[in-house]
Amino acid sequence: MSEAATAAGAPTRAHRAGLFARSGGVLTLIFVGPFLLYVAAFLILPTLMLLATAFSGAHGFTWRYVGELDQAQTLIAFRNSIELSAASALVGLVIGALAAYFVMRPGMPRGLGSLVTTFSAVAANFAGVPLAFAFIATLGSLGVITVWLKSIGIDLYGAGFRLYSILGLVIVYAYFQVPLMIIVITPALEALRKQWREAAENLGASSVDYWRYVGLPILLPSLLSAYILLFGNAFSAYATPYAISSGIVALVPVEISNVLSGNVMLSPQTGAALAFGMILVMVAVMGLYALIARQVGRWARP
Amino acid sequence: MGYLEVEGVAKSFGPAKVLSDVSLALEEGEFVSLLGPSGCGKTTLLRIVAGFEEPDRGTVRLAGTEITAEPPAKRQMGMVFQAYSLFPNMTAEENIRFGLKVRRVDANEQAERAQELLELVGLMQHRGKYPHQLSGGQQQRVALARALAIRPLALLLDEPLSALDAKVRVQLREEIRRIQQETKVTTIFVTHDQEEALSISDRVVVMHQGQLSQVGTPAAIYGEPDNIFVARFVGAVAELPAEVVDGTEGIVELFGRKVRAARAQGMAAGTRIYFLLRPETVRVGPEGANGGLDGTIAGRTFFGALTSLRIELADGHGSVTTAMPSDQAGELTPGARVSVSWADDAPRILRRE
Ligand SMILES: Nc1ncnc2c1ncn2[C@@H]1O[C@H](COP(=O)(O)OP(=O)(O)O)[C@@H](O)[C@H]1O
Ligand SMILES: [Mg+2]
Numbered sequence: 001m002s003e004a005a006t007a008a009g010a011p012t013r014a015h016r017a018g019l020f021a022r023s024g025g026v027l028t029l030i031f032v033g034p035f036l037l038y039v040a041a042f043l044i045l046p047t048l049m050l051l052a053t054a055f056s057g058a059h060g061f062t063w064r065y066v067g068e069l070d071q072a073q074t075l076i077a078f079r080n081s082i083e084l085s086a087a088s089a090l091v092g093l094v095i096g097a098l099a100a101y102f103v104m105r106p107g108m109p110r111g112l113g114s115l116v117t118t119f120s121a122v123a124a125n126f127a128g129v130p131l132a133f134a135f136i137a138t139l140g141s142l143g144v145i146t147v148w149l150k151s152i153g154i155d156l157y158g159a160g161f162r163l164y165s166i167l168g169l170v171i172v173y174a175y176f177q178v179p180l181m182i183i184v185i186t187p188a189l190e191a192l193r194k195q196w197r198e199a200a201e202n203l204g205a206s207s208v209d210y211w212r213y214v215g216l217p218i219l220l221p222s223l224l225s226a227y228i229l230l231f232g233n234a235f236s237a238y239a240t241p242y243a244i245s246s247g248i249v250a251l252v253p254v255e256i257s258n259v260l261s262g263n264v265m266l267s268p269q270t271g272a273a274l275a276f277g278m279i280l281v282m283v284a285v286m287g288l289y290a291l292i293a294r295q296v297g298r299w300a301r302p
Numbered sequence: 303m304g305y306l307e308v309e310g311v312a313k314s315f316g317p318a319k320v321l322s323d324v325s326l327a328l329e330e331g332e333f334v335s336l337l338g339p340s341g342c343g344k345t346t347l348l349r350i351v352a353g354f355e356e357p358d359r360g361t362v363r364l365a366g367t368e369i370t371a372e373p374p375a376k377r378q379m380g381m382v383f384q385a386y387s388l389f390p391n392m393t394a395e396e397n398i399r400f401g402l403k404v405r406r407v408d409a410n411e412q413a414e415r416a417q418e419l420l421e422l423v424g425l426m427q428h429r430g431k432y433p434h435q436l437s438g439g440q441q442q443r444v445a446l447a448r449a450l451a452i453r454p455l456a457l458l459l460d461e462p463l464s465a466l467d468a469k470v471r472v473q474l475r476e477e478i479r480r481i482q483q484e485t486k487v488t489t490i491f492v493t494h495d496q497e498e499a500l501s502i503s504d505r506v507v508v509m510h511q512g513q514l515s516q517v518g519t520p521a522a523i524y525g526e527p528d529n530i531f532v533a534r535f536v537g538a539v540a541e542l543p544a545e546v547v548d549g550t551e552g553i554v555e556l557f558g559r560k561v562r563a564a565r566a567q568g569m570a571a572g573t574r575i576y577f578l579l580r581p582e583t584v585r586v587g588p589e590g591a592n593g594g595l596d597g598t599i600a601g602r603t604f605f606g607a608l609t610s611l612r613i614e615l616a617d618g619h620g621s622v623t624t625a626m627p628s629d630q631a632g633e634l635t636p637g638a639r640v641s642v643s644w645a646d647d648a649p650r651i652l653r654r655e
Contacts, residue, residue, distance in 0.1 A: 195387035204378075
């Protein structure tokens with residue numbers, strides 16, 4: 001019986017496979033084609049134009065603008081941007097992951113999870129001038145929390161705190177970094193199987209053993225890519241720091257805006273060179289990520 | 303006193319009563335299967351033994367010590383789950399060593415023990431593979447080895463074969479039995495597959511709606527079911543309604559005729575009973591043969607070595623299934639009129655409410 005079925009079924013299957021292969025090419029083109037076009041139009045083309053601008057002077061090709069990236073002021077902006085992004089990504093990563101974990105624990109009220117996810121989806125996108133003013137109104141030198149803390153004897157600004165400092169910006173950025181982390185890490189946490197935890201317990205593992213040998217190693221690839229996402233998110237933030245620090249803390253996106261709007265000087269080429277520098281930083285960060293991800297994700301590869 | 307004892311255990315989840323007053327004792331080194339339909343509470347009972355659930359009432363004792371309140375990590379029991387329980391970030395060998403590692407066992411000893419177990423389950427050449435690089439059957443072997451590595455006081459398996467395909471399932475269950483006999487570890491094996499339970503257990507516990515329906519050797523469970531649920535759940539059976547006529551001689555009335563049934567001896571006259579026939583005890587002869595029940599063959603199923611016939615009894619008296627060697631089933635095709643008979647001591651007799 002089964003032999004007959006196979007004999008009859010085989011050609012049909014082969015035929016179908018052929019059909020799919022052919023229509024597959026068309027389908028792929030229909031769905032992936034526009035995406036590739038989109039990428040070309042809005043990512044590759046602008047990048048090329050950016051490069052062209054960064055490397056062209058009055059008399060054609062020049063190293064001048066990219067060469068000027070090593071000026072002290074520019075280097076400080078890059079260092080600030082990288083430090084701020086690294087620190088705020090770390091804060092978002094740790095707080096966001098812990099928050100997502102505790103929200104998902106069994107025994108939490110029903111609906112809390114979706115409430116937190118919904119709030120996160122909104123908060124993660126609440127950046128820019130409104131967020132900056134919200135913080136100036138609370139943690140600014142005359143903000144309500146600052147004033148209230150002072151009234152009970154805690155003088156933030158007297159102790160050296162400034163909202164328009166790297167630390168201040170890390171706190172402000174947490175407002176969108178933590179929710180973004182919650183959104184991206186929740187699926188990874190949900191993918192941790194109950195059996196792994198129970199098998200570990202059954203074999204004599206403590207909670208610490210479980211997280212050290214099983215939970216965290218399994219999450220590590222997700223944590224790494226979340227970190228990169230948060231880093232990039234902070235690295236490219238512009239409106240928030242611009243509104244808060246109004247140039248007191250030098251950051252690359254703010255510098256770009258300065259040279260494009262003519263606040264200090266008008267030089268699209270310098271702006272393009274700065275943007276080129278940002279691309280180089282992201283490429284370096286992602287290269288590092290790829291190296292580490294290869295190591296920590298070894299077990300998931302076929 | 304048993305080695306692993308469950309006494310008076312009850313468990314509800316909210317309003318749903320999942321186990322009621324379950325008591326069970328295993329001898330040291332015994333292999334006991336929990337058999338029952340899905341949802342009858344097998345997993346819950348096993349999880350109570352493992353410590354993952356706390357019973358509402360009752361106790362669990364292991365080697366004379368009460369462990370009802372001990373956390374799973376302290377019980378020294380090895381558990382094998384249905385599937386996907388291996389740590390995906392560890393190789394087969396690292397999985398097996400895990401229990402020893404968290405016990406801070408010396409690395410050399412870990413390696414030796416892992417080697418022993420890899421050999422025991424025949425996976426030496428796959429020791430460096432990650433779970434997703436192993437087949438389902440290999441993964442379950444690793445899970446078994448991992449559970450045994452800690453030299454568990456008891457081995458608990460929750461439908462470890464149900465996610466595997468038929469051939470691997472049979473192979474692996476025989477291997478589980480072999481390994482259990484080599485290691486002599488006291489074992490509880492949960493399954494909903496009666497063939498699995500009957501083929502590898504010292505004793506089988508049939509569960510039904512949160513209670514133990516019958517506990518006995520595989521032969522007793524199959525051959526001497528205590529109640530109609532067990533008779534129906536374990537193996538095929540024809541149930542014919544009958545009534546005891548003479549308890550001393552063992553005579554019952556079946557569809558208006560008096561037949562001899564050895565097992566009806568000692569029952570009071572007038573007792574309503576089920577007259578139960580297992581397929582292999584049913585004989586098929588020509589229509590009208592002396593003492594048989596007449597009927598018509600209504601279905602025929604070929605199983606390779608055996609062929610099964612479903613015989614519709616005359617006058618709407620229900621149907622009987624028989625299984626016979628295929629080479630003897632030649633002329634017995636659907637539509638043929640036959641009579642069925644059996645030896646006097648073949649029918650099992652159960653009281654009918
Ligand atoms: N944690 C739980 N919460 C609520 N109900 C449960 C839980 N675990 C099991 N049950 C219910 O208890 C019954 C028995 O489940 P289980 O022990 O898994 O049965 P089995 O393993 O025999 O299929 C089922 O009806 C199941 O839905
Ligand atoms: Mg179950």
